Amino acid sequence: MKWRGGRKSNNVDDRRTSSGSRGGRGFRMPSLQTMFFIFPLIKPLLKSKLGLIVIGIGAVAYFSGFNPLGMLDGGATAQPKDQKADDEKAAFISTVLADTEDTWKDIFAKAGYRYQEPKLVLYRGHTRSGCGGADAEMGPFYCPNDQTIYVDLGFYDELKHKYKASGDFAEAYILAHEVGHHIQNMQGTLQKVQEAKQRSYGKGAENALQVKVELQADCYAGIWANHAQKTKQILEEGDIDEALNAANVIGDDTLQKKAQGYVMPDSFTHGTSKQRMSWFLRGLKSGDLRSCNTFQ
Secondary structure (H helix, E strand, O other), rough: OOOOOOOOOOOOEEOOOOHHHHHOOOOOOOOOHHHHHHHHHHHHHHHHHHHHHHHHHHHHHHHOOOOOHHHOOOHHHHHHOOHHHHOOOOHHHHHHHHHHHHHHHHHHHHHHOOOOOOEEEEEEOOOEEEEEEEHHHHOEEEEOOOOEEEEEHHHHHHHHHOOOOOOHHHHHHHHHHHHHHHHHHHHHHHHHHHHHHHOOOHHHHHHHHHHHHHHHHHHHHHHHHHHHHHHHHHOOOOOOHHHHHHHHHHHHHHHHHHOOOOOOOOOOOOHHHHHHHHHHHHHHHHHHHHHHOOOO
16 A cells, blocks of 8 residues: 555544553453552551551542553563664554545535534553543444544564454454444434434344444445545555455454354354455445444
8 A cells, every 4th residue: 555655643542652651441450460469568558557548549549540550461572572663664654644624625625514624543462432431342432422442562563473464454444443433423324323222123133234334444445445545545555455455354254253253143243254254345436424323
């Protein structure tokens, strides 16, 4: 993907240097290994009133979200092995976000609307979001409460090494998908789906609605790629295959087969691999929002 030299977004909040010890996940029990390590340190404090006060203050701080144990239990793992490569990844994500801003601003303007740009938080490990704790295990997500996309850069490491979906355009597709959720939020789709979920009967019905939301976001990611290619010629050989491979490996059926050896369609929340690839391609080929109505 051609991205170097492109404009970087001004809507990026880079928390990578602080997220590992912020404790943004809220309550998190320290590991047994950590408990064994720190117990000799706090044992003497148990014998005095002052020591108990110190322990109490530390406990209140910990359960309030600040994790002083982050440096001992998990904080170090949040740091990248190659800081230069991590900084370049952050620059890439910022550039892709700027490109989505240009694309959607143009699309909205032609339809007579004003595009409100989303914010993006980059972090490693954990941080806070308008929707609660943001955790590396959650993967990238969009929070409608603060209209912000949260991306732990460690997810891209996992995408490459664990799921064998490497390539810069695979990563761009993931971000464009989350921007797609922002578009849905502006359109009122997310609110309508939430209301429909409250009227639905059973978890299976709720999941089916969520699948439609996710597939539409895939289609919107394809629309971004379509317009970005027309205006900036960003695509290089193999880019589309990278995006399709990423859509394939994160399909519900593929993930479930890998994890448990069988699939449970009623539990799908994002769609099958085939569906995700198909809807991305639909947006890519048409470049038209009308082609992305997954709710028909």
